[in-house]
Each structure stands twice: as structure tokens, then as C-alpha cells.
Amino acid sequence: MEKFLTVNSDKCTGCRLCELVCSVMHEGVSNPAKSRIQVVKWEDEGRYIPMICQQCEDAPCQSVCPVGAISRDKEFGFLKVDYDVCIGCRLCVSICPFGAMNYNKTTRKVFKCDLCGGDPQCVRFCEANAIEFVTADVVSSLKKREGATRQSAASKQSLVIWEHV
Amino acid sequence: MALDRKIAYIDLSTGKTEIKPIPLEVRKKFIGGRGLDAYLLYNNAPEGCDPLSPENPLIVSGGFLTATCASATARTHFMAKSPLTGLLGSANMGGFFAPELAWAGFHHLVITGKAEKPIYLWIHNGQIEIRDAAKLWGRTTTDTQWAIRDELGDQEVKSAVIGQAGENLVRYANVMTGIKNAGGRTGMGCVMGSKNLKAIATRGTMDIKIAHPLEALEFNKKFIEQITTAKVNKTQGTLGTPFIWGATNSWGGIRTRNFQFNQMENADEIEPEAIDDIATKTIGPHHMTGCFGCQVHCRAQYKIPSGPYAGKYGEGPEYTSLGAFGGEPDCKSAETVLTGNHLVNQYGVDNLEIGSIISWAMELYELGIITNKETDGLELRFGNDEALLEMVHRICTRKGWLGDVLAEGGIPAAQKIGKNSFDYLIQVKGMSNLHSDERGTPALALNVATASRGSDHLRSRPAIDLYHLPESVLRKIYGSPVPYDGPLSSDHMEYIGKAWEVFWQENCYMAVDCLGICKYHTVFLGATLPNFEDWPKAIYYNTGLEFTPKEIWDVAERCNNIERLFNLREGLTRNDLVKGDTLNHRYFDEPCRRGAPDIIGAKIDRDKFKIMVDEFYKHHGWDNDGVPTAETLKRLGLDKEPTHLL
Numbered sequence: 001m002e003k004f005l006t007v008n009s010d011k012c013t014g015c016r017l018c019e020l021v022c023s024v025m026h027e028g029v030s031n032p033a034k035s036r037i038q039v040v041k042w043e044d045e046g047r048y049i050p051m052i053c054q055q056c057e058d059a060p061c062q063s064v065c066p067v068g069a070i071s072r073d074k075e076f077g078f079l080k081v082d083y084d085v086c087i088g089c090r091l092c093v094s095i096c097p098f099g100a101m102n103y104n105k106t107t108r109k110v111f112k113c114d115l116c117g118g119d120p121q122c123v124r125f126c127e128a129n130a131i132e133f134v135t136a137d138v139v140s141s142l143k144k145r146e147g148a149t150r151q152s153a154a155s156k157q158s159l160v161i162w163e164h165v
Numbered sequence: 166m167a168l169d170r171k172i173a174y175i176d177l178s179t180g181k182t183e184i185k186p187i188p189l190e191v192r193k194k195f196i197g198g199r200g201l202d203a204y205l206l207y208n209n210a211p212e213g214c215d216p217l218s219p220e221n222p223l224i225v226s227g228g229f230l231t232a233t234c235a236s237a238t239a240r241t242h243f244m245a246k247s248p249l250t251g252l253l254g255s256a257n258m259g260g261f262f263a264p265e266l267a268w269a270g271f272h273h274l275v276i277t278g279k280a281e282k283p284i285y286l287w288i289h290n291g292q293i294e295i296r297d298a299a300k301l302w303g304r305t306t307t308d309t310q311w312a313i314r315d316e317l318g319d320q321e322v323k324s325a326v327i328g329q330a331g332e333n334l335v336r337y338a339n340v341m342t343g344i345k346n347a348g349g350r351t352g353m354g355c356v357m358g359s360k361n362l363k364a365i366a367t368r369g370t371m372d373i374k375i376a377h378p379l380e381a382l383e384f385n386k387k388f389i390e391q392i393t394t395a396k397v398n399k400t401q402g403t404l405g406t407p408f409i410w411g412a413t414n415s416w417g418g419i420r421t422r423n424f425q426f427n428q429m430e431n432a433d434e435i436e437p438e439a440i441d442d443i444a445t446k447t448i449g450p451h452h453m454t455g456c457f458g459c460q461v462h463c464r465a466q467y468k469i470p471s472g473p474y475a476g477k478y479g480e481g482p483e484y485t486s487l488g489a490f491g492g493e494p495d496c497k498s499a500e501t502v503l504t505g506n507h508l509v510n511q512y513g514v515d516n517l518e519i520g521s522i523i524s525w526a527m528e529l530y531e532l533g534i535i536t537n538k539e540t541d542g543l544e545l546r547f548g549n550d551e552a553l554l555e556m557v558h559r560i561c562t563r564k565g566w567l568g569d570v571l572a573e574g575g576i577p578a579a580q581k582i583g584k585n586s587f588d589y590l591i592q593v594k595g596m597s598n599l600h601s602d603e604r605g606t607p608a609l610a611l612n613v614a615t616a617s618r619g620s621d622h623l624r625s626r627p628a629i630d631l632y633h634l635p636e637s638v639l640r641k642i643y644g645s646p647v648p649y650d651g652p653l654s655s656d657h658m659e660y661i662g663k664a665w666e667v668f669w670q671e672n673c674y675m676a677v678d679c680l681g682i683c684k685y686h687t688v689f690l691g692a693t694l695p696n697f698e699d700w701p702k703a704i705y706y707n708t709g710l711e712f713t714p715k716e717i718w719d720v721a722e723r724c725n726n727i728e729r730l731f732n733l734r735e736g737l738t739r740n741d742l743v744k745g746d747t748l749n750h751r752y753f754d755e756p757c758r759r760g761a762p763d764i765i766g767a768k769i770d771r772d773k774f775k776i777m778v779d780e781f782y783k784h785h786g787w788d789n790d791g792v793p794t795a796e797t798l799k800r801l802g803l804d805k806e807p808t809h810l811l
Contacts, residue, residue, distance in 0.1 A: 125385075
């Protein structure tokens with residue numbers, strides 16, 4: 001089954017090492033503006049959310065592309081841009097709901113996450129495990145447990161309240 | 166390339182800016198960061214200048230490796246002549262400011278002059294603008310940062326700002342970025358205030374080309390593993406720096422009630438685990454955050470649980486806030502510590518200095534040296550939480566006689582208060598000591614007495630001296646990159662060989678400050694962390710520049726000597742109780758009264774201490790007065806300073 005990047009923003013410490021290693025890996029430079037992943041922050045509350053391409057099944061970037069430059073990689077399942085076909089119209093940048101399609105002002109080309117060819121560096125460097133490279137069934141079973149834990153806590157809480165009424 | 170980053174000279178009086186490259190020759194000699202700042206200060210500050218005058222240059226920098234693919238290189242450094250000490254002013258902070266400055270194209274800023282009205286600097290992609298700050302003046306450190314972002318329409322802007330304390334020229338006002346990252350010591354925020362400079366805002370999207378990107382990535386991975394697998398950093402990553410406070414207090418190394426005791430009793434509510442509990446309850450299980458690119462994440466997030474500031478979001482409290490608002494004033498409530506931490510971060514004032522000064526005033530009050538007349542009726546007793554927090558407000562706003570006097574710093578305050586108040590002031594070179602009690606640790610006492618920016622633990626503290634490491638391990642660490650075959654001792658109560666440890670650490674810390682690396686990533690709290698042998702690789706892979714470990718040591722020694730030359734020029738003399746390498750008499754006269762059996766009764770031996778200072782000078786190649794000899798200056802290439810290389 002195809003693996004994808006899943007973010008647990010609660011665990012993110014906001015250090016942005018993922019942005020650094022991503023730009024070094026892909027561009028040979030340190031520059032978060034050229035990173036495929038970016039951490040959006042609300043510093044006054046201490047909330048940090050890494051934003052990254054979700055490799056959508058029905059991908060808006062792919063649908064909107066007027067020349068069909070975006071296709072799915074057969075081996076790893078990520079969406080990739082064929083630069084020989086791309087005309088640089090940036091419709092994909094505008095339409096992506098996650099802001100995960102980016103534009104490189106130097107090369108004047110769009111760019112996006114390619115899962116580092118199967119070994120995403122953002123995952124490799126994140127010691128907090130805020131971002132993981134897993135298959136969808138692993139994520140859904142984890143989410144089930146988390147959701148159930150919350151429900152269980154809530155029902156226990158309501159029992160306590162009921163006893164006090 | 167890191168080597169492409171520029172230096173900018175900004176004159177606020179004329180509004181002129183000049184941008185220059187940093188020559189390779191300068192990199193080889195001083196590398197960057199604090200070391201190059203020291204060179205720039207020595208070359209640009211007129212001898213004997215008033216720290217609050219337009220002539221005093223404020224130098225701001227990132228490290229040489231900042232924002233390269235070397236982790237935990239986020240440090241920003243500030244340097245100027247200190248308005249608190251009249252000697253070397255230097256402060257270092259983490260966060261995200263220095264990397265952003267590097268992406269904006271700059272490594273060093275030299276800011277002189279004084280703006281006619283409040284302004285802020287806007288530095289973005291090679292451009293420098295001076296902008297009006299009328300709307301920002303009077304605002305807190307965080308309000309200022311968010312307002313700048315709104316004005317510039319970019320939420321990614323990073324700013325180094327002052328709060329009301331800096332505006333009011335509190336002599337130990339700091340510079341802040343984010344919620345709690347502080348360039349805390351020696352009053353660099355006061356220098357900004359004196360220049361009408363409310364903030365430096367920066368945003369950059371310029372490439373920093375990595376010389377050998379894949380090698381840099383792999384080396385960084387190894388580097389991070391070396392750092393995060395150290396036990397001390399695992400604990401830092403869970404409990405933050407308060408864990409050091411807890412451990413030290415259990416042993417008896419936390420000065421309490423100014424300097425009356427060396428351990429705080431009944432500290433349950435502010436033990437690191439208790440603080441961690443508050444963070445967990447108010448934020449959640451994942452409440453640790455970090456600086457740019459750092460995997461240690463030693464900073465806790467919390468909300469104040471109760472009291473007038475209940476619900477306010479804050480970060481920390483660090484080790485220093487536990488001392489400043491816990492041990493020293495002997496206030497035992499977590500609410501007070503967290504509130505004090507919040508207030509200093511909002512006002513922009515050094516937590517360490519303000520806590521020490523207030524606890525000094527508390528001792529003076531209990532001794533009757535100051536009375537209700539001076540305090541305007543405030544019962545300034547130890548353990549009076551309300552009085553402690555009230556004094557924070559008064560100092561930062563210079564309210565009342567005592568608030569105004571204490572805002573001037575310890576030495577001027579002691580002169581105004583008079584009587585024998587100076588005898589109780591725990592300071593070196595005019596700057597208050599950390600809340601740690603060094604009477605049982607001669608090596609640490611030597612560090613405090615000789616630190617170049619006044620009393621300080623982050624200049625040369627051999628903290629691993631407390632671990633009783635076998636001599637063979639000590640020899641491995643302290644015998645490289647320059648050979649040392651003199652004595653070394655695993656006993657923390659010993660005086661022999663400690664001068665070399667302090668000398669070695671001084672060079673080690675200078676090296677990381679030049680590179681922009683955090684001290685938790687070198688031999689400070691952990692003996693296995695990277696040092697001289699590891700940095701040449703990080704420098705080479707990231708910048709292409711080649712250094713040997715010995716060459717980095719030489720740079721560090723050179724930069725430490727430049728700092729020494731500056732201090733000597735501005736009046737440092739060895740035995741001066743105000744501007745010397747000395748300690749308060751209580752270190753020698755009053756034995757420790759609490760703690761573990763080994764520390765009860767401990768005090769510093771005057772004669773042995775003097776010999777230790779002699780040895781320390783000798784290792785440096787300084788004479789008995791602490792002045793570098795002509796031979797030393799020649800060896801380090803400093804015999805013709807000032808040389809104005811850039």
C-alpha cells in the first residue's frame with residue numbers, strides 16, 4: 001500500500017528543521033522559501049502546523065493543469081510535475097487548498113513534495129515524530145484509537161458530572 | 166554561501182547605511198558571531214565613550230553557521246559597551262531571528278548614532294530601511310512584534326525588539342524575540358532605547374548555498390544523534406532547564422535570600438516536575454518547543470494557572486527565572502515564578518539581573534539599610550511575593566525612588582543607598598551573579614570572577630566539573646586541541662588544575678559563539694557533546710572553508726583576548742571590587758549552611774583563589790595584572806589593533 005506523509009501537529013516543536021533539510025536536499029541551499037514543507041505558526045499561542053502536499057487522490061493541481069503536466073508517480077504514488085510539459089501558468093499554485101504547490105522565483109518553476117524518492121528527509125530528521133511516512137491503514141487505526149480515547153474520556157467526564165447533579 | 170553574507174553599517178543619526186562584504190581574511194581570523202563582534206566593538210567604539218551616547222556602536226550578528234545545514238545554530242549575538250558595567254556588553258539569544266537575518270543577506274550589523282524619534286529597522290533581502298516606530302513605542306515586546314508583522318503584511322517577519330524597560334533606559338533592559346528568547350545580559354536593550362531603536366525586523370528568502378549539501382545533511386544527522394542521545398539533553402527536552410535548578414538545589418548550590426543560604430527549602434511547588442505538571446495541564450503532553458533547527462527543544466510552554474495573569478500564555482520558565490523569582494527572594498509559589506517570568510519577558514528586562522537586584526534590596530530592607538521611606542511603604546521582605554512582583558513593575562517603569570534607583574543597576578544603586586549596602590551586592594564587574602552558589606566549587610567561582618562580560622556562567626563555566634569524571638576522561642577533553650599535561654582533578658572542591666578547565670571552556674564557548682551554536686550542543690552540561698574536533702567538518706561541508714581544530718582554538722583565543730583588551734581599555738583592573746576579576750567578600754567569609762554534607766561549611770579560600778587567578782592569567786599569556794603580554798598579542802596577531810580590516 002502507498003505510504004504518505006501524515007502530520008501530528010501536537011507533536012511539532014516548531015523548530016523548522018524540516019524546512020531546512022528539505023531545501024538542502026532538493027536545491028542544495030538553505031532557504032525555507034524553497035522548502036516543500038512549511039510550518040505555519042501562531043506564536044502567541046504556541047501552535048505550530050506543518051503544511052505539506054497531501055498527494056490527494058482527486059488532486060486539484062492535477063485537475064486544473066491545462067496541459068496535463070501533473071501525473072502520479074507509479075512507484076511511490078506522489079504527484080509530480082513534468083517540467084517539459086509545464087507552461088508555468090501557476091494555476092496549480094492558486095488552487096491547492098494546502099498551499100503545498102510552490103513557485104521558485106529563481107528558476108521560475110513550480111515545485112512540490114516528491115517524498116524524496118521514498119525517503120522523506122523531513123521525516124528522517126524530525127526527532128519529535130510530528131511527521132511520519134506511513135500507509136493509510138496505519139493512520140486510520142491510530143486515529144480510531146485517538147478518537148476512541150477522547151470519546152471514552154468525555155463519557156467518563158459526563159458520568160462524573162451526572163453523579164454530582 | 167555563508168561567506169556571501171554581508172556586514173551593514175547603519176548610522177541612525179544620518180540615516181545612511183553602507184553594506185560591505187566580509188573578507189575571507191577576516192573570517193579566518195575571527196570566523197564571525199561574537200568573536201567578530203568583539204573585533205568590531207574594539208575597532209568602532211571610541212575609548213571611554215558613554216554607553217548611552219550615539220557613538221556607542223550596537224553590533225548585532227548571527228553565527229557563521231547560522232541557517233546553514235548545521236543544527237542548533239540559531240543564536241543571535243548583541244554587543245556594545247555595556248550601560249550596566251561600563252565594560253564589555255554582550256548578550257546572546259536563541260529563536261528565529263538570526264537565521265532570518267542570514268536569509269535576508271546579513272551576518273553583522275553595526276548600528277551607531279541616535280534617531281531623532283522612535284524608529285525601527287526593516288531588513289529584507291539585501292535592503293535596509295528605517296521606519297517610523299511612533300505607534301510601537303510604549304508597547305510590550307510581543308505586541309511590538311505582532312504589530313510590525315501586521316504593518317509589513319507578512320506574518321513570517323522576525324523581530325528583535327525592546328519593551329518598556331529598554332525605552333525607560335533600565336540599565337539591564339534586554340532585547341527579545343518571540344515569546345521569551347532574550348538577549349538578556351549587560352543591558353543591550355538599554356542601548357537600543359538610547360538610540361530610539363525600538364526594533365530590528367527582518368525577513369529573507371535569499372539562498373544560502375551549501376558547499377557540500379549531501380555531506381552536510383549526513384553530517385548533520387550524525388551531529389543531531391550525538392546531541393539528542395546525551396542523557397542530559399533528553400532531560401532538557403522533557404523538563405527544560407529547570408531540571409538543572411532542581412538538581413543543584415537538592416545538592417545545595419542555589420543561593421537563597423540573596424546570599425544568606427545555598428539552598429531553598431520547601432521548594433516543592435517550583436521543582437522542575439511541578440512546573441512540568443503545570444505545562445502539561447495547561448498546554449498538553451507535547452508542550453516543549455525549540456529554536457530554529459534544534460532537536461533538543463528545551464523550552465516549555467505554559468499558561469499561568471492562577472492569579473491576576475491567569476491564562477496568559479508564556480514560555481519557559483528557564484533555570485534563571487526559578488532563581489530570580491524563586492530561590493533568591495525565597496518565594497515558593499509557582500504562580501509567582503511564572504508571573505515574574507511573564508512580566509520580564511513583556512517588559513523586556515533581564516530576569517537574572519532584576520531578580521538578583523530585588524533580592525539584594527530585600528536583604529537591605531531586612532537589615533534596616535533601606536526602610537519604608539525608600540520603598541514608599543512596600544514591605545520588601547524575603548518571601549513577600551507581592552512585593553517582588555511590584556518591584557518588577559516599579560523598576561521597569563522607574564516608579565518611586567527605589568524603582569528608579571534599582572533601574573540604574575547595582576553599583577550606582579549601592580552608591581545612592583549608601584551605608585554598607587555594597588557589601589551585600591553579589592556582583593562582578595557591576596553585573597549581578599547568577600543564582601548559583603559557587604562557594605563549594607572553586608572552578609565555578611573562578612569562572613564567575615573572570616568572565617569577560619561580568620559575572621556570568623555562560624562564558625567559561627566547567628559545569629562538568631561537578632560530575633566527578635575520571636581524570637582520564639577529563640584529560641581526553643581538556644587535553645585537546647592543544648596539549649595539556651598539567652594537573653587535573655575530578656574533585657569539585659579542589660583548586661588544582663581548575664584554571665586550565667576554565668581557560669579551555671572559555672575558548673570552547675567563544676568558538677560556539679562565533680559559529681552561532683547553542684551551548685547545549687557542546688561540552689557544557691554533557692561531556693560527550695561535540696567540540697573542537699567536530700566543528701571543522703560542519704564548517705567545511707556547509708561553507709567549504711577549511712579549519713583545523715587548533716585553528717578554531719586560535720580564533721577563540723584571539724577573540725577572547727580582544728574582549729580582554731576592550732575591558733582593560735575601559736578600566737578593568739585585577740583587584741578592583743567594581744571593575745575587576747574579583748568576588749564579593751561573602752564568598753570567602755561566609756560558609757555554606759545548608760545542603761549535602763560535602764558542601765556544608767564550604768567557602769572559597771582567599772589564598773588558593775589568588776593562585777588560581779594567577780594560573781588562569783598564565784594560561785592566557787597574561788601578566789600578573791591580567792594584561793596580555795606583548796608576546797601573546799604578537800602570537801595571536803593582535804599586536805597592531807585596532808586594524809580596521811572591514
